[in-house]
Amino acid sequence: MAQIKTYARLKPTKKAYNGYVISKNVLTMHIPDNKDFVILGPQNNYRSNFSYDILFTNIFGCDATQEEVFDGVAKDIIQNFLNGYNGTIFAYGQTGTGKTYTVEGNTNRYSARGLATRALSMIYQELEKRSDQHISVYLSYLEIYQEVAYDLLNPAARSTIPIAPFARVTVVEGPRGSCILRGLSLHLAANEEIAQMLLLQGQANRKVAETPVNQRSSRSHAVFTVYLQVRKHDSDVLVKHGFIDHVYGGIGDKLLQFNVFTD
Structure with missing residues (x-):
């Protein structure tokens, strides 16, 4: 339940x-x-x-340390995600209250890693124990800025052309009240190193601006999503299919969802 x-x-x-x-x-x-x-x-x-x-x-x-917050808030959600259940962590608060620090952490200190980074580490550590299954992990990173959605991991965003625009993402209604994101790219992350690199890339591409309480305040909402597909070896039958979303944004809220969302 x-x-x-x-x-x-x-x-x-x-x-x-x-x-x-x-x-x-x-x-x-x-x-x-x-x-x-x-x-x-x-x-x-x-x-x-x-x-x-x-x-x-x-x-x-x-x-409270970052590790204590992760253990108390996220561990059970991630474990359930690995067993096929979606979950969400939503960080809410006004600009400057520490949402970005809690979700993303501080790259200057290993102990200051945030929920998203620790979640990826736990996912790959747990998946290494499941040698009887074929597991695929895909990532996407969506930004919503001024009511327009963009793909932060689109290949165009990594172009050497400085003025290359981010690809726009269209949200349409799918079957049974679901949402379909058209134009959002999925990226296979074969190991934790690739996953962490994609997370950092998306964070670097987000809209930021200085405020009186935050030198680098995120000005958008973002959804970092981890998709998990599990199959038995030598079988085409999908055993489990879930995703984690993390959504967060300095304007008002952050969502980390496993399904995982951060806003």
Whole structure:
């Protein structure tokens, strides 16, 4: 049965807002009113006009590592994906809240790898154990910018001609309410190295711009998708067919989907 789980990750900041309390998996936010906002003591007890209790499956504090977030959020989803079930990780928040860091990570430190990079590593590590099956992994990377979809991995995007435009992708309705993406290229990734290279290439091709809170803020939504096909050896019968999408964008949300989406 499908389950929806929600997680919160608190971003470290030099000027932290202390008007919140965490109790297990409940985040209580106190919203101040200029006339009625009083600090009662050193334990961050507040009196305010508005308070909201928000229930999450789990809450990651400011000191949570990338590995802890991956283990808590993504591991089970990826394992289910490898067994034939689609799943989605959706990172939501305003510009500068850390969505890109959580999903993509920081390439300067190995320990700072994000959900997408770690997901690919786990997928290929698990697939190496399945010697009785013929497994094919395909990748695609879609960007949605100003309500127009583009293929970030289209061969034209790797052209030596600087002005070569990205191929546009058309979204049409398919059978049983599904969506068909016309013009989106699929790329066979025979090993993890190729998959990680395609992921980095797509990230480099995305639209970015500087904002007051982020020097390199993504200005689009993106969907990085991993397609998995599994067949028994010496058989043309498809045993499993699933995909992972990860969708993310600095404007407002990121989706990592296994099926996997990031926005």
